Amino acid sequence: MKNxxxxxxxxxxxxxxxxxNHPTADEIFREIAAExxxxxxxxxYRNLKILxxxxxxxxxxxxxxxxxxxxxxxxxxxxxxxxxxxxxxxxMPYQSxxxxxxxxPEGFLIESHQIVFYGLCPKCRAVAEQQKQNKPQAG
Amino acid sequence: MKNxxxxxxxxxxxxxxxxxNHPTADEIFREIAAExxxxxxxxxYRNLKILxxxxxxxxxxxxxxxxxxxxxxxxxxxxxxxxxxxxxxxxMPYQSxxxxxxxxPEGFLIESHQIVFYGLCPKCRAVAEQQKQNKPQAG
DNA sequence: ATACATGCAAACACTTTGCAGCACA
DNA sequence: TGTGCTGCAAAGTGTTTGCATGTAT
Numbered sequence: 169m170k171n172x173x174x175x176x177x178x179x180x181x182x183x184x185x186x187x188x189n190h191p192t193a194d195e196i197f198r199e200i201a202a203e204x205x206x207x208x209x210x211x212x213y214r215n216l217k218i219l220x221x222x223x224x225x226x227x228x229x230x231x232x233x234x235x236x237x238x239x240x241x242x243x244x245x246x247x248x249x250x251x252x253x254x255x256x257x258x259x260m261p262y263q264s265x266x267x268x269x270x271x272x273p274e275g276f277l278i279e280s281h282q283i284v285f286y287g288l289c290p291k292c293r294a295v296a297e298q299q300k301q302n303k304p305q306a307g
Numbered sequence: 308m309k310n311x312x313x314x315x316x317x318x319x320x321x322x323x324x325x326x327x328n329h330p331t332a333d334e335i336f337r338e339i340a341a342e343x344x345x346x347x348x349x350x351x352y353r354n355l356k357i358l359x360x361x362x363x364x365x366x367x368x369x370x371x372x373x374x375x376x377x378x379x380x381x382x383x384x385x386x387x388x389x390x391x392x393x394x395x396x397x398x399m400p401y402q403s404x405x406x407x408x409x410x411x412p413e414g415f416l417i418e419s420h421q422i423v424f425y426g427l428c429p430k431c432r433a434v435a436e437q438q439k440q441n442k443p444q445a446g
Numbered sequence: 447a448t449a450c451a452t453g454c455a456a457a458c459a460c461t462t463t464g465c466a467g468c469a470c471a
Numbered sequence: 472t473g474t475g476c477t478g479c480a481a482a483g484t485g486t487t488t489g490c491a492t493g494t495a496t
Contacts, residue, residue: 208478229370259410271398279426287418347453
């Protein structure tokens with residue numbers, strides 16, 4: 169038998185769907201624990217793995233940081249703010265033919281792709297511009 | 308003063324340039340240590356960081372695995388073989404206008420992007436096809 | 447002479463795993 | 472009633488850091 173409907177599994181899924189913020193495993197754990205439900209971090213990790221394998225949620229691996237999870241399982245791209253480190257959805261159509269664009273005489277089998285944009289989110293952009301005005305030529 | 312020309316720093320740079328295989332910090336460390344040069348892993352990490360900040364080498368952050376480094380600093384894309392985990396260069400022109408394609412009414416500042424392809428390298432593809440032929444309907 | 451670099455080990459962040467007991471189907 | 476799940480703690484990876492010493496300039 170597989171995929172038992174435990175309280176913990178339900179809570180992990182509900183929390184990812186409710187947060188909508190691309191939360192990390194730790195953020196999900198803290199959110200659930202804050203509601204006084206007994207849950208361990210290992211269980212959160214285990215359930216996130218199972219749920220993403222089942223396609224209920226999307227696992228977004230993040231280099232140099234904690235992986236995060238997305239309630240939106242439709243393929244789309246993300247942006248990583250270099251100042252606050254948060255992950256945001258990017259409004260760009262999915263490039264479904266990008267894999268075919270690879271010139272491939274060596275015979276790689278290209279199955280999927282991932283695009284990550286880097287930059288500043290609106291909030292951090294405003295802060296950065298503020299700071300630039302305060303010390304125009306750097307100190 | 309900065310950027311001293313130490314034996315260890317020279318060796319790290321030379322080794323990345325010589326290996327050409329997108330080596331990880333650990334692979335670079337083992338390569339140098341194998342030649343009986345006293346070097347510590349911390350020094351390898353420190354020098355890889357400095358060298359990539361100076362633009363001498365390219366730092367390729369890898370989700371779910373050790374970051375790797377590239378002697379080729381010209382922007383290009385990579386493929387991550389899901390079977391052997393090795394990183395390969397992908398033969399596709401750099402999409403320098405991709406950042407401009409993002410529909411961005413919220414005011415993100417999009418500075419750069421990274422594309423990673425997933426699939427099988429030629430060797431692993433051959434192995435996978437071999438295995439498929441040996442048990443056509445799965446065991 | 448001294449600021450930068452090193453080796454070593456410990457700390458760190460994130461994630462997985464071993465184990466004994468628990469609970470869903 | 473038994474397999475799948477849980478909490479806990481420990482272990483596992485990959486990387487960074489504190490510290491005393493060493494060395495390039």
